[in-house]
Structures are given as structure tokens and as C-alpha cells.
Amino acid sequence: MSNKIKALTIKVHPKTELQGVQFAWDRIPQLEVFTRNIIIPEIAVEQDGAAAVNIGTLVSGIPTVFARAALFESALNNIIDKDADASGLMLFYKSLVSEWKGFISCIALNYKDIEVNRVPLVYSDGKKLSDTENIYEPTGAFGNALFERQPLWCDQSLADNAEKVPFIDVISFKGNVVGGTSPDCFLFTSVSYNIKGKYPFINIQSGRFVDPLKSDLRPEELKIIYGYARHMLENIQQFKQHFSNLPADLRPSYENISACLQDWIKDMVKYQEQRNFARMDNPNPPEVGSLFTLPFSKLFNYSTLLYGSEGIITQGASSEFSIPFDPKDLLLTDATEIAQIDFGKEGAATKHFLANKPILLLAAETKGQPNNYAYFALPLTPLALNVFGANLDALTGLSPASNVKSRITALYDPNDKDGEKLIVHLKLFTDTGNEIIKQVVYKVTQESIMGKDILLWPNYISKQWNRYFLYSEIPHNDAKFQATPFIGNVNDDFFRIALDEKGIPLYLAEKGRALSVPGIKVQLHVASNNAVADNKYKYEIYESNQPFKGIRFSHAGVDCGFGIIRYKSFGDDPAFPWNMLNTTKALSPAFLGVDFGSTNSSIAYYSDSDKMIREDLKLTNKRISLLSTDLKNNDERPAVEDEIFFFQNDEILSNSIKSVLTIHDPRRIVNEKNSQSDFLLAQAVKGGFPCFEKNLPIDSALDNRYFLTYNRVGKAELVYNMKWSSQRIDKSYKTAYLSTLMLHVYAQLFVENHEPHTLKWSYPSSMGKDLLGEYRAIWDSLVDISPINNGVALKTYPPSDLSDIGDVQGGTWSLDSDAGSGWGAAEENGWGTEVDTKKKEVVEIPFDTAPIRFDFKLLGNKESLSEACAVANYLVRPNGGYSLNPGELVLCFDIGGSTTDITALCQMSGGKAMIKQNSIRFAAERMAQATRYSPNFRTVLLKMCERKGISIQGLNKGENKFSENTAPYYFEQVLDRLEHTDFNTFYLLIAAECKEMMSVNLYITGLIMFYAGQLVHKLRTEIVRSEDAPPAVKNTPPKIRIAFAGKGARIFDWFNAVDPSAANTYYTQMFIRGIGGEAVARKTIMPVNQSPLKIIDINSQKGDSYTDVKYEVSKGLAIPTDITKILVPTNKQAIEILGEDHFCIVMPNGEFKYLESTNSITPEMLEHIGDYFINYPPQGSQPCPRFMDFADLFYKVASSMFGLKMSSADFMAGFHDMNIENYIKGIPEFIEAKKRKLDEQKKFDYVAPVIILEGMKFFEKHLLKGIKIQ
Structure with a gap:
């Protein structure tokens, strides 16, 4: 047995077993060698080297919260030879290195799914360990566990006097925590993460990171990982430098990590070679951007700062217009749900469907459905939209010949298990040939935008124009989808999106209110609000003084992509708006003439540059449909909502404009300034739009309103027959109609290179001065309509009849004829006693005595004209007008909807002269009125x-x-x-x-011709009596030429179409009867021709095609009078004829003074009708002999030729029921004149020929009933 003392340590290989010291602790030398040889139980491994169990649990007992980080550091330091055999702990380390590489690959390939949150490892109360009340609070406790290594875990870039606290950056993938950062090993993973899904960097069985070289990588994926690993390797030294000020024993060393990365990069090259992938020569790292903050940003962040100008991508700023950008900032985040726009079957089946659309969207092929396409809002950021600018067409593949090679493409997967997906690829090509690829997978909104449109007006943009309008059926505050327009910057050479100081587009509305930005004028005229929440049809109308650039689409308030308007600088495709920002038009002066009628309106202009009236002015369609088409065939179906609630798309000649106004539901109108409703409704656009449509879904009608019915909006209201209305609301509607119509005119003249400088308007001679004054205020208000930048202020001319202040002699309020002052007189001075001033009114009505003085003058060129006067100017125009030879008298009837204006012209000593003008309320609308009663x-x-x-x-x-x-x-x-x-x-x-309607036609036209005969007799009498007529004129009976003007003039064609000879005879005989019979006619006029005999010329001057119908007044207004040099009387008193017998004036002495039918009639006479001016037929005489003379011929012809069913007894009953005095007192104009005199002490100004008034009554009370007889 050996006496050697073994150290009490973990079991290691015998060769590294340590010698112990008895009864004492001793330091272990060469700790790294010792730990590398620790013997642990055998661990089952898989083919890829990963452990079959979670080895992390085996080290859970290591006494530090940073055990995971320490393990990764040890693994990177110990696995030097990746190819060496490994078992036990080394095998575990090897699996950690593989996991570390997988973690890096995850960041490289899916950086958009990565979120990094820095967690300071300090106590939340900010106190130190010795002072805090909760020493076990995790963040602070973890920081304490670092002990003397705390400085290493702090941000060393902070100033020396700044407090440095330790931190850890917690990393999440798709919302789940997967690891964190460490200054020792860069990255480490958490213990229990588990990632679902198929990724090349994930072990499908364990759900944990793995080296992607163990998976099947696509070439582009390998290239991205390779570039990222090289990026990290190249920046390790810079990262290490971050800790250079730390003590030497704390400074990290990254030689082993560098070696690991180098080996990994070599392995990637081998992988590439084995798979025959293209060489990876210096690929750019992925555009991770600024995911991480210091110090880890030095290792992991990468942004390619590029520059773009109109889609040309460069490494440096090529010009002052270049926009710096990071490629990762070009696509919207993958959290965005992209809006789908459904264009129906045509869009789905047409490959290049968007090529003909004026809005840029993203086309996508449909996965699994060849030749099937879907369309989406652009998933690009505003930065990207500006970077590519006018070459967005090229980016989306619509301009393949462009020198811009970058492309955005998409694949639509409607059947993905997690819902519809849009896979978007963005390929950027730089000027140096570098290619940068971005891919984002988006969810698609569950619903699509379908059957809705957004419209622009006008169809051009120019620095000279400042009124742009947008109509949207997708309001910015709607519940489902929202569309919010934004504008472009006209001062930018490339017309890029106008951005605020934060780089956000200037969206024009929010929460029902328009944008408020200095220098930019935006209005939301019509809105979708709570007041109309119950209405299925939503729309809003914007106005901006800057042109629209595009649309932001949102769904339920969350942005879901953009649409950009495609302006064209060339070509003539009407589907696209023109970009004229780089063109300055030379606008020639235009002198406008506008004839606003009861039924129709007309506009003409004289070109100062061409020195002529521009023929056939046409208001063309200037609308642009972004999401649908404006080629709507109203012959097949009626006009829809956007055709009546916005500028018109029907193209019409300017003599065919209907005097009809479509009004908005008042609840929709935005009242920003709490204005009075009449002021609000008088504004252009807010007050409504002129309606040019010919096919409307009419439901019902009243005398001045049409009511339409739609499935979506429900009821719509149209106002017509406004001209003579004195209602306050109708004044607003008239102003709105003319204001919006003027926008049409300005737009049309702009494209014709003209600008209105002056405007003359017309009015009937019979219009009272109160209503005339109201119209003057309306026309004068139009000077504010101009959309021309730095344009000429429009000059509207006052009416000539308001310049005549009338008779100023005598006292307005005097009580008798002896009053010496216009202010009346009192018997006593000062405050004396009251006296009885009530005296019986003495009325003495003047009648014809002295000859009329015409006192001719040249018609001025700076005044608006009566319709009769304008027609006179038109009739004597150069090139096409009447020659008006000596010895001719031209009588022109301008037949409108509600009035017929009469003009008489002849040669006087000074030249061509207008000797009469007046108007009667008897016109073509009577024909329309009769249709109500016609059974057939x-x-x-x-x-x-x-x-x-x-x-x-x-x-x-x-x-x-x-x-x-x-x-x-x-x-x-x-x-x-x-x-x-x-x-x-x-x-x-x-x-x-429908013969009964022919009878009505004969009645109306016959009465006008009868009245014409009466007028000619009267005019001839006054010319002979006048001192202003030269002897040659007095001594020669004139040849009579009758002319008809106005749209209503066609009523004289009815009879002529049936039988021209009978028509000529009928009208000639009516004229002769009116003049007083053949004997009187022989003395008064000369036949136009003797052989064959032609007594009068009836409208021979008219063209076969009626090209100038309804242009007569507007052209007469537009033609400068210094060209025509027509004479007009200074005395504006109308030569109006009584036209009926048996009328008499009650003289002051009680005597009845009977007047001839040829006598003039004056307002004073009608003012006192029934009192001092009475109809008093002598005993045994007929009630209305002159009217009966007319009716006799009418009855004979109508009954014989067109089967009029009324009997002679019916006629006689009508004659005896004439009671014309009471009828006159019930006429609205009579009542108004009486009211003005009573309430405002204004002169009674209503006058009309009695013969016409009789005709009106008989027509209304008897003829209309008679035509119903079957």
C-alpha cells in the first residue's frame, strides 16, 4: 500500500491525480488541466453529438446563478480540437459549443424574431447590499453573486464618474427567452427553452439550438451565417478593447473563441464545397441592425449604411439628394398584417394587372395555383418609399427595362396552417454589384378591401395649382379598413413623401379631424362620423393645397401597408394622373362668360392670345380612380354614389351643363369653425357638386328637388330649378353650384393653357333688383375659388342694370306731391304737436305720351349683361353673326327653361343698335310641365x-x-x-x-309668335316717334327677321318636322294677327321676299346641327364688346307692351282712361291692378279679345291637325274665367314686389305683358286639363 496521500477532490484521470496535504487545504495548480480530466458518468449521445438528456440538470448544484455562462465559457476554452474523440464532460462541452453556434445562426438568419432586453443587476430601490431592505431581490442578488467580477459585467463606455452597474442582456426568440449575453463567452442559452418549428439551427427532437452545419442549409442561408461569423471574428478585438481599462486579472481573453470561430468558418467553406454551392467571397453580414447595445453591439450589430436616390443604391452619398438608409429598415416588421386588395376575377387572372392601375401595390403569385394572382398593400416603410421614389415601378416589376435592378416580389400562401401568409422577398442591388436579400413572412388580414374606390381630382399635379381633392370610400376612421392619404413635397426635386420631424408621413386626418400643419392647408369637407353610423355607405372628401402622394391602409386601426400614386410625366393614358411639377405653363388670359339658367347652364371664353372665342369648350373627366375604374357606362346602369357626390366623370360640352346640384347629407359635412349652416352649404365641395349625369336612379320629384334611391347610401337629394328661388337655403345652393362649377372650369382652362382673368354673368331683364343684388354677391364671391398659385385675381363685373339707380326725383316717403324733400315735410319744427298726416292716397298712373329717347351709347366692356343684351352682342359678332342690313329689324327670342328673353336689333345712325330687351316668364319649361298631364x-x-x-x-x-x-x-x-x-x-x-303634346307645343310657340307681332308693331311705332332714329329708318318699313336662341329654341322645330309649310304658315299668321292684322302689317313692315312671297324670316340663320344652342348668351358675354361695338339705350326702360284690350286707368277725377293693346305697360300699372288699373270690358264686348284672336288660330290648327279634344265651349269657358286681375295678384314675383315695397320701402318693380299672363293662366287652368281628355 502506498504512503502517498490522495487529495480529496473530484475523480479525475490517474495521470492528473493530485498529491494531498494531510489535515490541510491546498491550492490546486493548473486548474484548467485538472478540470479537463474530471471523470463523469458516461452520457448517452445522439448522432449529432448532442446529449440525449438535459445535462444542465447535472450542474444545477454549481453554487452560482451564472453556472450556464460559466459552462459555455469552459466549453469554448476546452474544446480546442473539435475532431478529437470526446466522452463524458468533453462530450457535454462539445454539445454546448454546437448549441452556441446554433444560437449565433439564429440571430443571423432570424434577427427580426430576436428581442434583446437589458436587465440591470441591481436592487430596484437603488440601494447597496448593506442598505437595501430586500437583499434577496433577484436582480440585486444576482449582481452580488458576481463578487469581484462585477466590473467585467458593466458597460465600460460610461464616463469614469458615472455609476457603473452590472447587467445581463436577456435574449428572446419569437417572444420566448432563449438565453443571454456574457462578457466571457458572448452568448449562453437558458436551461429550459424549447423552440418549436423547423429551422436549420434547431434540433427538432430536443427543440434546442444546434450547429446548422448538421442540417440541410440553402446556399443563401449558409452565406448569411458565414458572413455573420466573419463579422464577429473581425470585431472580437474591438470588443476586447472595451475591457482594456480593467485590471489584468479581470480582462477576458478570447483566443479560444476566435479559434472556435475560425474553425467554424472553415467548416462552412467545406460544407459549401461538398454541396457545390457558389463561392462565398466576402459576403455581407445580415442586416441585424441595432438589436444590441454596448458592448455587445460591437460583436453582433451590423448595418449596411447605404444611400439611395430614385432607386439607385450606392455605398456612399452620390449627390445631395441621396437618402442614407439601413436595408433592414426598408420592410415593415413581420408583426404587420398586410392588407389584401381584391380586384375580382379579372385581377386574379391577369398577370400584369397592376400595370394599368394608377396606384402602386404589391402583386403576388398564389402558392399552388399557377397563373393566379393576389394583390396587397406595399409592405415597405416610408423610408423605402422615398429611397425608390419615382422608380417604385421598377422595384415592383412594372418597369423591367429600368436601370434600377432591385426588386420586391411576393408569394401568397392562402392555405398555411397558421393562417394566410405573404412571403416577401426584397433584393437590393448596389452600384458595386453587391446583392442584399431580405425576406419577411407576413400575416394577411382576414378580410380584404373589395368593391371600394378612392378618387383623385384633378388628374394632374403642378406647382401652379393648389387645390387637390380626394374622395375615399374607405374613411380614415371607419371601423374595419381605413385609408388615410398623405402628401408629397412639391419642393423636393423628386416629389418624395412629405415627412414630419420624426420621419413620419404627414397623414391628412386623424379621429375625424384634418391635419393642422403650418404652410399646409388641409380640409376634411365631408366625413364619416357617428351621426351617419347607421348608413351603410361611408365616404369622405379631402382637400389639400399640396398634391396627394399615397395612401396608408390600416385594419382596425393598425397599419397594414401603403399604396403610392403613379404619376406619369409622359403619355396620354387617362387612367393615370400627370406630373407637371417640372413644367411651368404660360397661361393666357381668358375672358369668361357664364349663363346660369333654371334648367341648363353654359360657359364660354374668349382667348386673349387667339383673339377669338374658343369653340366647343368641353369639360373633360379629370378624376382618377385608384382602386377601380372610372369608365362607367351609364347607358347600362345608373350613376353610382361616387359619380354624384364628387366631381363629375361625364364629359360634356359647356353648353350642356345641367343646373342641378347634388347635396351631401348635412350630417356628413365637417363644420370646423362652427359656421352658420347657410355659410357652410355655400362653399364649394361642402355644398355639393353640379350633376352632369344622364341616368340617375330617381325615386320621386318635387318642383325643385329630385330624390334618388341607392342600396348603400339610401336617399340622395338633388336641387334643381334654383335660379328664381328667393329661399335663403337656395342662395347657398346656388353659390355652391357655381363655386364648384368654377373649379371644373379652372381645371379645364388650365390644361388648355388659359387662366380666367374676367367673368361676366347674365341675368333676365325681368329680374328684380333685389334678386339681382343677391346674384351680384354670389358672383363676386367666386373670386376666392381660384386654384392657381400666384394667379391673377379674377375680376367679376357688376350687372349693368344695377348701375342705373333709377328716378331720384321726388320724395320716397313724401305724403303728397307737394313735398319738397325726399325725406318728407312736417307742419311743425322740432318736437311740436302731432298733426294728422293721414290723407287719401292720390294715384296717377302715367301712360304713353312723349316719344321714347334711346340716347344710344356703346355697350361697355366692364359690366355683366342681361341675357337679352348678351344675345344681342352674340348676334352681331364677327364671323357668323347677323349682318343687320339697313331696313331690317331682328327680333330674337332666347328661350330658356323659365324665361324667354327678347332682344330687338336694327341699324341706327351710329351703327348696330339694340332697341329693346326684356324677358317673360313663359318658356320651354311649360313643355316639360305639360308632360305631367299627357296620358301618352x-x-x-x-x-x-x-x-x-x-x-x-x-x-x-x-x-x-x-x-x-x-x-x-x-x-x-x-x-x-x-x-x-x-x-x-x-x-x-x-x-x-302623343298628339296632345303637339297641341301644347303649338300653343306655346304660337303665343310667342303672336307676341312677336305685337312687339314689332310697338317697336316700329316707337322708332318712328323717336328723335334718335334717322329719317332713313323712320321712312322705310323694316323687313322682319325672327331668330331663336337657347336650348328651348328647339320647340319651334316640332311643327316644322311634321309639316314645314303648315308650320311656316301658322307662325306667320300668328305674327300677323299679333301685329294687328294684314292691313296693319302692310303699313308696318315689308315682306322679306316678294317672289315667292315671304312675309317674315323665321330663324333661317340657325345651323342644322344647332352647334351654338345655349352658347348664345355665354359667348355673347365672353366676346369683348369693343369688338362688336353694339349700341344700347342709355334709358334702360323696357319697351313692354300691354297686349290686351279693355284695360283702363282710373284717373284722379274718377274718369276711366282706356288703353289700346299697343300701349306700354309699366310696373306702376301692375302695382295698382284691380284698383287704379283695371280690366273693364264695355258692355257686350268680349272678355279678352286679343288673347281670343290668338286662341282662335291655335284652336283651328291644333284641333284639325293634332286632334285637340277641347271644344269651342271649353275655350269660351276659359275666356270668361280669365279674371286676370286676381291671377296677377297671385303670381310669386308680384307678391315679392309688393312685400319689398311694404317691408323695405323699395320701388315696385314687377312688370309683364298682360297677353303673356293671360296665356299663362289659360295654359295652367284649362289647356293642361284639356290635353288629358282622351
Whole structure:
């Protein structure tokens, strides 16, 4: 037996057994050699060298919380020869090294799934061990367990006077803790982690990290791990330097770790060679970014700071416009759920479907479904969107010929067991040829965006334009999906996204409110709010003074990708908006003429550069549909919501604009400043949109409202027939209509290289000065509409009739004719006693005595004009106007919806002169009104639709909505769809199938011609009497030319289409009857032709295609009057005719002064109708002889040619029921004039020819009933 004393130690190999010292403790020399030879029980191992059991449990008794870290340090220090045989503890160490390599590989390949949290190893109360109340608190206790090694576990980069505390960085993978950092071994794993899933760095059986070289790696995976290992190896020295100020016995040594990494890198090269993978020449490390903080950031972090400008990626800043970026910051995080946009079957089956879309999205092939495609919001960050800029087309594969080679591609997996997935690959190519690959797997939103659209207006962007609008059916605050627009920076040479100081795009709305940023003007005009939460249809309308750049999509309030608007700088594809930011237009002055009518409106402009009226101004579609298409065929189906609640997509000539306004539900309108509702509703866009649509889902109608019905929005309301309304709300609607219409006009003129400088507007001669003043305020408000940056302030001209302040002689409030002051007179001065000032009113109505003085002057060029005056200017225009020879009198009837304006022109000594202008409330709307009573009219419309292949909702498609109230609407709808060659066919169909409407037509047109004869007699009489007419004019009876203008002028074509000869005879005879009979006519006028005899010329000047119909007023306004040099009377008193016999004035002495029908009628007469101006037929005479003369010819022709069922007895009953005095007192304009005089002491200003008033009453009370007789 040996006397050798054995040391009391753990069992080791005999060759390293230590000599003991009896009864004493002794230090073990060469501890590392000793521990390396410890004998432990045999451990079962697997083929890959990993232990079959969790060896960590065998060392749980090591008396330190840092046992795991110490084990990894020992393993890395002891496994020098990785190929040497190993058993026992060495085999365990070997498995730890494999686990360490797997951990590194996990960070390299799946860094986006890694989360690092630093945990300070101190007490939460900040106190030291000696002072704290809870010495067992884990973080502080762990820090204490470091003992003298605490400084090594501190951040050495802190200042010397800063408190340094130990820490540990806890690392999680997909939310589960898997390990931490150590200054001794860099990384160590936790005891009990278990990772599910198939990864090359995970042992499937144990769920623990393993060297990925034991797995099947793809070449790109091997390349990433190789690059990362090299990165760590190259930075170990820098990491070590971090601890250089520590005492020598604490400074770590990493020779063994470096050797381990070197061997691992060599193994990777062998792996590559064995698998015949491409060589790995200096691959870039993965873009881990800034996952770790100091000191471990030196080892593990890597970011390639690149620079990008319009998709060109460089290693350094190539220009001042280059944007620095880290590739890892280009894709949204994998926690993002990406929104899917469903384009239906066409999108799914079309490979390059997005190539023709004006919005950039991401197309993806569908896994397992060849030739099937899905579409998603771009999973790119705003930084990436700016880096690629205008070359995002190339990035998404839409511009393969681009010199930008980087690409983003995607694979859509709808059948993944964990839900739908989108696998996105981003390949970046630098100018040096380096390739950087990023892959992120995203979840896809459970629902998709489908059947909704976002619209832009206008279809261009320019630094000269500052009003951009966006209509969205995906409101930013909706419950399911949200779409929030953001703007671009026009001052950026590449029009990149405008960002705030934090690098976040300037989103234009949040929580129902518009963005507020200095220098940027944003409005949310219409919103989706709680007030309309019960309505299925959601929409909102934005306005911005900066152009829109793109859309952020969100789902349930969480961002889920972007869409970028694709502006084109070339080409003429109407689906794409134009980018004109680098183009400065030279805008020529345009002089606008705008004719706002009851039914239709018209706009024309005179080009100062071309010195002419621009023909056929067309308002083209300037909408851009981002998610759908704006090529909507309204012949097949009616207009949908976005077509009526936004700028119009129907392209129309500017003489065909309907005076119809679609209004928003007031609850949707955003009232940012708590404005009064009438002010709010008068604003452009907020107040509604002009409606150009020809096919609407009408449900019902009132005199000034159409009501539509939709499945989604429910009811929609349209306002029409606004012109004469005095309602306060309708003033707002008129202002909104004209304001938004002006935006259409500005946009159209802008693309035609013009800018409005002046605006003249028109009004009927019969319009009272109160309403005229209201219109002046409306037109003057349009100067604020201009969307032109640094443009010319629009000049609107006042109406000429408001410049005439009228008669200022006498006293407005004087009590008798002797009052010497306009302010009245009192019998006593000062505060004297009251006197009885009540005297019986003495009314003396003047009648014709003295000749009229015209006192002609040139029509001024700086005033808006009456419709009659504008037509006169149009008629004498150069190139196409009337020559107006000496001895001719031209009488023009501009027949509108509610009024007919009359203009009379002849040659005077100074040139072409307008000698009369006035208007009557008897026009084409009477035809539309009659359709309510016509029993056969629907049949005519249906047959015409069938012939033309026209589909109109509610008439011949869908549920029948034709009724008495909607008949005028459908009449207009059919008329609007006819070509000029179709009208005669339509009139012949009416004559055959709906004769009662032909009778109505003969009544309206016949009365106008009868009235024309009366006017000619009156005008000829006044010309002969006037001092202003030259002898040549006085001595020669004129030849009469009758002209018709306005859209309503077509009513004179009806009879002519049926029988031109009979029509000419009928209208000529009506004219002769009006003038007073053939004998009077022979003295008053000259025939236009003697052989063949043609007494008057009826509208021979009109073109066959009616190209200028409804343009007459607007063009007459636009044509500068210094070109036409037309004369107009200084005296604006209308030459209006009484037109009926048996009217008399009650003189102050009680005498009845009977007036001839040719006598003038004045407002004073109608003011006192029934009192001092009365209809008093002598005993035994007819009640209304002049009207009866008209009705006689009408009855004969209508009954013989068109079967009018009314009998002569019916007519006589109507004549005896005329009672015109009471009828006049019930006319709204009469009542308004009376009210203004009573309430505001304003002069009574209503006047109209009695013959027309009689015609109106008979029409309303008798004829409309008569046409219903079958």
C-alpha cells in the first residue's frame, strides 16, 4: 500500500491525480488541466453529438446563478480540437459549443424574431447590499453573486464618474427567452427553452439550438451565417478593447473563441464545397441592425449604411439628394398584417394587372395555383418609399427595362396552417454589384378591401395649382379598413413623401379631424362620423393645397401597408394622373362668360392670345380612380354614389351643363369653425357638386328637388330649378353650384393653357333688383375659388342694370306731391304737436305720351349683361353673326327653361343698335310641365329609347318610376341623349303617338309668335316717334327677321318636322294677327321676299346641327364688346307692351282712361291692378279679345291637325274665367314686389305683358286639363 496521500477532490484521470496535504487545504495548480480530466458518468449521445438528456440538470448544484455562462465559457476554452474523440464532460462541452453556434445562426438568419432586453443587476430601490431592505431581490442578488467580477459585467463606455452597474442582456426568440449575453463567452442559452418549428439551427427532437452545419442549409442561408461569423471574428478585438481599462486579472481573453470561430468558418467553406454551392467571397453580414447595445453591439450589430436616390443604391452619398438608409429598415416588421386588395376575377387572372392601375401595390403569385394572382398593400416603410421614389415601378416589376435592378416580389400562401401568409422577398442591388436579400413572412388580414374606390381630382399635379381633392370610400376612421392619404413635397426635386420631424408621413386626418400643419392647408369637407353610423355607405372628401402622394391602409386601426400614386410625366393614358411639377405653363388670359339658367347652364371664353372665342369648350373627366375604374357606362346602369357626390366623370360640352346640384347629407359635412349652416352649404365641395349625369336612379320629384334611391347610401337629394328661388337655403345652393362649377372650369382652362382673368354673368331683364343684388354677391364671391398659385385675381363685373339707380326725383316717403324733400315735410319744427298726416292716397298712373329717347351709347366692356343684351352682342359678332342690313329689324327670342328673353336689333345712325330687351316668364319649361298631364307621353319615351337603344333607370330599366312628378325629368333625360339628327324623328313620333303634346307645343310657340307681332308693331311705332332714329329708318318699313336662341329654341322645330309649310304658315299668321292684322302689317313692315312671297324670316340663320344652342348668351358675354361695338339705350326702360284690350286707368277725377293693346305697360300699372288699373270690358264686348284672336288660330290648327279634344265651349269657358286681375295678384314675383315695397320701402318693380299672363293662366287652368281628355 502506498504512503502517498490522495487529495480529496473530484475523480479525475490517474495521470492528473493530485498529491494531498494531510489535515490541510491546498491550492490546486493548473486548474484548467485538472478540470479537463474530471471523470463523469458516461452520457448517452445522439448522432449529432448532442446529449440525449438535459445535462444542465447535472450542474444545477454549481453554487452560482451564472453556472450556464460559466459552462459555455469552459466549453469554448476546452474544446480546442473539435475532431478529437470526446466522452463524458468533453462530450457535454462539445454539445454546448454546437448549441452556441446554433444560437449565433439564429440571430443571423432570424434577427427580426430576436428581442434583446437589458436587465440591470441591481436592487430596484437603488440601494447597496448593506442598505437595501430586500437583499434577496433577484436582480440585486444576482449582481452580488458576481463578487469581484462585477466590473467585467458593466458597460465600460460610461464616463469614469458615472455609476457603473452590472447587467445581463436577456435574449428572446419569437417572444420566448432563449438565453443571454456574457462578457466571457458572448452568448449562453437558458436551461429550459424549447423552440418549436423547423429551422436549420434547431434540433427538432430536443427543440434546442444546434450547429446548422448538421442540417440541410440553402446556399443563401449558409452565406448569411458565414458572413455573420466573419463579422464577429473581425470585431472580437474591438470588443476586447472595451475591457482594456480593467485590471489584468479581470480582462477576458478570447483566443479560444476566435479559434472556435475560425474553425467554424472553415467548416462552412467545406460544407459549401461538398454541396457545390457558389463561392462565398466576402459576403455581407445580415442586416441585424441595432438589436444590441454596448458592448455587445460591437460583436453582433451590423448595418449596411447605404444611400439611395430614385432607386439607385450606392455605398456612399452620390449627390445631395441621396437618402442614407439601413436595408433592414426598408420592410415593415413581420408583426404587420398586410392588407389584401381584391380586384375580382379579372385581377386574379391577369398577370400584369397592376400595370394599368394608377396606384402602386404589391402583386403576388398564389402558392399552388399557377397563373393566379393576389394583390396587397406595399409592405415597405416610408423610408423605402422615398429611397425608390419615382422608380417604385421598377422595384415592383412594372418597369423591367429600368436601370434600377432591385426588386420586391411576393408569394401568397392562402392555405398555411397558421393562417394566410405573404412571403416577401426584397433584393437590393448596389452600384458595386453587391446583392442584399431580405425576406419577411407576413400575416394577411382576414378580410380584404373589395368593391371600394378612392378618387383623385384633378388628374394632374403642378406647382401652379393648389387645390387637390380626394374622395375615399374607405374613411380614415371607419371601423374595419381605413385609408388615410398623405402628401408629397412639391419642393423636393423628386416629389418624395412629405415627412414630419420624426420621419413620419404627414397623414391628412386623424379621429375625424384634418391635419393642422403650418404652410399646409388641409380640409376634411365631408366625413364619416357617428351621426351617419347607421348608413351603410361611408365616404369622405379631402382637400389639400399640396398634391396627394399615397395612401396608408390600416385594419382596425393598425397599419397594414401603403399604396403610392403613379404619376406619369409622359403619355396620354387617362387612367393615370400627370406630373407637371417640372413644367411651368404660360397661361393666357381668358375672358369668361357664364349663363346660369333654371334648367341648363353654359360657359364660354374668349382667348386673349387667339383673339377669338374658343369653340366647343368641353369639360373633360379629370378624376382618377385608384382602386377601380372610372369608365362607367351609364347607358347600362345608373350613376353610382361616387359619380354624384364628387366631381363629375361625364364629359360634356359647356353648353350642356345641367343646373342641378347634388347635396351631401348635412350630417356628413365637417363644420370646423362652427359656421352658420347657410355659410357652410355655400362653399364649394361642402355644398355639393353640379350633376352632369344622364341616368340617375330617381325615386320621386318635387318642383325643385329630385330624390334618388341607392342600396348603400339610401336617399340622395338633388336641387334643381334654383335660379328664381328667393329661399335663403337656395342662395347657398346656388353659390355652391357655381363655386364648384368654377373649379371644373379652372381645371379645364388650365390644361388648355388659359387662366380666367374676367367673368361676366347674365341675368333676365325681368329680374328684380333685389334678386339681382343677391346674384351680384354670389358672383363676386367666386373670386376666392381660384386654384392657381400666384394667379391673377379674377375680376367679376357688376350687372349693368344695377348701375342705373333709377328716378331720384321726388320724395320716397313724401305724403303728397307737394313735398319738397325726399325725406318728407312736417307742419311743425322740432318736437311740436302731432298733426294728422293721414290723407287719401292720390294715384296717377302715367301712360304713353312723349316719344321714347334711346340716347344710344356703346355697350361697355366692364359690366355683366342681361341675357337679352348678351344675345344681342352674340348676334352681331364677327364671323357668323347677323349682318343687320339697313331696313331690317331682328327680333330674337332666347328661350330658356323659365324665361324667354327678347332682344330687338336694327341699324341706327351710329351703327348696330339694340332697341329693346326684356324677358317673360313663359318658356320651354311649360313643355316639360305639360308632360305631367299627357296620358301618352311615356309611350313616346319608351319607343324612342327602344329605337336608340337607350337604357334609363326607372323608365325602361328596373322598377317603373314614371309618374306625373317624374315625367319632366325623364323628358329631359331622353332629350339629352339624342343626337341632332334624332330630334325630327322624336318630334314625328310625338305627332303620331302623343298628339296632345303637339297641341301644347303649338300653343306655346304660337303665343310667342303672336307676341312677336305685337312687339314689332310697338317697336316700329316707337322708332318712328323717336328723335334718335334717322329719317332713313323712320321712312322705310323694316323687313322682319325672327331668330331663336337657347336650348328651348328647339320647340319651334316640332311643327316644322311634321309639316314645314303648315308650320311656316301658322307662325306667320300668328305674327300677323299679333301685329294687328294684314292691313296693319302692310303699313308696318315689308315682306322679306316678294317672289315667292315671304312675309317674315323665321330663324333661317340657325345651323342644322344647332352647334351654338345655349352658347348664345355665354359667348355673347365672353366676346369683348369693343369688338362688336353694339349700341344700347342709355334709358334702360323696357319697351313692354300691354297686349290686351279693355284695360283702363282710373284717373284722379274718377274718369276711366282706356288703353289700346299697343300701349306700354309699366310696373306702376301692375302695382295698382284691380284698383287704379283695371280690366273693364264695355258692355257686350268680349272678355279678352286679343288673347281670343290668338286662341282662335291655335284652336283651328291644333284641333284639325293634332286632334285637340277641347271644344269651342271649353275655350269660351276659359275666356270668361280669365279674371286676370286676381291671377296677377297671385303670381310669386308680384307678391315679392309688393312685400319689398311694404317691408323695405323699395320701388315696385314687377312688370309683364298682360297677353303673356293671360296665356299663362289659360295654359295652367284649362289647356293642361284639356290635353288629358282622351
